[in-house]
Amino acid sequence: MPTCLVHGLPYQADPAVYFQAVRHAPGAMLLDAGRPVAARGRFDLLSAWPLAELAPGQGESGAAFFARLREQLAALGLAEMPPGVELPFAGGLLGYLAYDFGRRIEALPEQARDDLGFGDAVFGLYGWALISDHQARTSQLVFHPALPAAEQARLLALFEQPSGEPQEQAPFALLAPFRANIDQQRYAEAIGRIQTYIASGDCYQVNYAQRFQAPYQGDAWQAYGALRAACPTPFSGYLSLPDGGALLSLSPERFMRVSGGQVETRPIKGTQPRGRDEREDAHNAQVLLASPKDRAENLMIVDLLRNDLGRTCRIGSVRVPELFALESYPNVHHLVSAVTGELAVDKDALDLLLGAFPGGSITGAPKIRAMQIIDELEPTRRGPYCGSLLYLDVRGEMDSSIAIRSLLAKDGVISCWGGGGIVADSAWQAEYQESVTKVQVLLSTLERLS
Template identity: 40%
Template sequence: MDLHDAQSIPLVVPLRATLDPEDIFCRLEPLGRRVWLDSVHREENASPSVEDAGALQSPADPHGRYSFLTADPIVRLSAKPSDPDPWPELARLAKLLPASKVQSLPPFQGGLVGILGYESARWLEPIELATCHRQQIDDLPTPAMSFGVFDWAIAIDHDLERQWLICQGWDRDQFDRTHAGSSEATVGRKVELANKRASQVLALLDEPSPGLTEPSSAEVPGRRLPDGESHCEIRSNFAEGEFRSAVSSIVKGIGRGDTFQVNLAQRLTAEQPCAADELYLALRAANPAPQSGFYDGGTFQVLSSSPEGFLQIRERRVVTRPIKGTRRRTGDRKLDQALAEEMLASEKERAENIMIVDLMRNDLSRVCTDHSVTVSKLCELESYEFVQHLVSVVEAELSQGVSIVDCLRACFPGGSVTGAPKIEAMKTIARLEPNPRGPYCGSMGYISCSGDADFNILIRTMTATDEVLQIPVGGGITARSHPADEESETWTKAQGMLRAIGANWSSGSARLVLSPKG
């Protein structure tokens, strides 16, 4: 195809199916600020130990179908927690996205991609939350919000085994406040910009492979320690016994009627053992998940192997997938089955899940049409590499005049990572957790020029900043919670991420260092 003869916008270039997503990711490195919204496909994510339909199942709904890669945004939005409210600017940029959609292609065809850090909520409820957040020590700061406008994307349909390069030909001036009155670029200018971008990306895809390879999951444990090191130090921000005491404090508060449920997390940290992109390849091999992603924010990188979807919007239809209820995977099929049956029968786990379903129904009812909010799945089982979860699905239809950013504002952060009631639970989190959460328990995702959107919940997530990895892990605390069990659950959830950095407890390659605070 002669790109310079192409006159259609967007410019769509089919790619050869022999290009692996990992290889594309590595080849795009020279462009900078890469993003990979990565569905480690459901067939890859299926458990080989599960055989019959009644046993553990890998998720099979459409949220695992597509992956998207892009880089080099033409416009950036970044805000620290101390900055003025950036939500209006996010809404402005989303509104300026030209409506440009090819019906036969995957839903992200260029647009806004970024991170809503957990602390993005402080602008949504400033009076309630501002004083609480000042009590935390922000020793590894990251932006509370970071987005880019990306004028192109490589879209991958795993079901059809097809890939496309989609270039929109946007001019950065059309998103600039100083050019707000200027008209959109002419068709000729769009074609010129789209051809230029397509030529740039295709040249990189034609280059020899940079040599970064995806490690197999069997190679990951213990292979990533720095030279001369015999173990990896994992540091918790809680002192000995503090996490269990915090759980007990929440249980007592629930007894007083302060809250019904609170999601409590401990933050683990470790020295960054290698480049963030190489580490992400290890993470997706060690802990595959359908809502994974890599986001390079320049001064920080977010690496996520999340199983949880926050908000997916298709043709103004909204779907949210709250996860509550966790049991470990052992590799023993019969034992895993017994643990799954125990979880399915647990009143505590079901009550915890249903509580968050009700919270999400309430959030969606603020921006969706009357009587459209429905629960299509309730407390169903999904299995992943190291854990199995109870997952529910809530669906609704956006009301007329409600934008995607309006929907995000109404529902953020997801109830599964706060608790209920949401504001009171977030106050408790800020009081008991020593540090801000950063990207953890926020969301990574896109708002497409197609009018669609997809955001995950940033759990099973590592953030790399200042050569330190932040690895927070948590769980929902209810009136029936036992402190030792809740602490143990956080380590179960951390297993895949620790394995990716070579922190294997059984081999002696990991050592825990607790906070000196008492």
């Protein structure tokens, strides 16, 4: 099998040092581990100048679009890493699936207003990546063997030359404070409606979200730098959009990972705010760990994901090795579980995505009914929120986030979403506050830049 070419570069703990050189390039994308100390953060991965760009066509199903993605991977060709080199990406696809890509998988109503004009999916086919391994403390350029030698030489020169002074950025500033698109009365009414559905046996849990928006000016990359410093998370990402906008994600949640045919998903369900001091913080963590409501919410989604993995994993291989683990971030504590499996011999990572997207932790249970209720009660479509940023390489290696704690900077408006799982005993006031608490650090950070 052909082998990738790997060139060592000076190690950089901060991916901004290298991404700065390409962030204005077509298809520039960074998958960011947050910081080496962040939970599960090991690899940063960045690239630009894709060999091809793919988006679903009008009326194209999810299955048909994924078939085209497979064709592009096959056309690029298999490649492996040199002996002794363990890196997650050997060339392949980088991109996003919006939450509303789910409409291309399942038949759903179309009541929520689409006012963002955000595409259901975009992927680039990339022949190279710059990968920093924060465990080994290395930064390396990886070239797929199909990438022309002249392009390899150009990229090597670009990243080896002294970076000099950072490029000047137009200062990012909000032109007004963030405003929610749902007032408290409407929020309370929506929670009541969900609980009526639950009482009638329609569903068990529905994830309900509200959107915050503000007009802005300046460079979204500067905003991302401030957000990253305030809230480092292991599944962060930055994607430059063709119209000058950007997708900024500070997600703590893994969706699906495939490595060597082994599958892992890590759903988050259950939240408490961080405390104002060490004693209150420890108390809040223990309240979350002992909460019957939060544990029940988490278990519902674990069961849903066991079923989702069962569609594409070898019979008998699906396991739950971790249940109700505590993960702590600058703004909140979370309950996190892990579900694992082994891909069936006739299935691949795209089959896995098709059978599990969008993630159960941000829809509810049962999934399709929960998505129908979300479309009924949320006034606008979610766009990138609760979709996924991901890579999928020519070997079948994949990792993906659930794009919570994510913002869309587009057409002079920046949007951010916060939500949570609603169950029979949810109190709307507490759920409303949780939806704000989850994103307050992001909103406040950007408001302080203004």
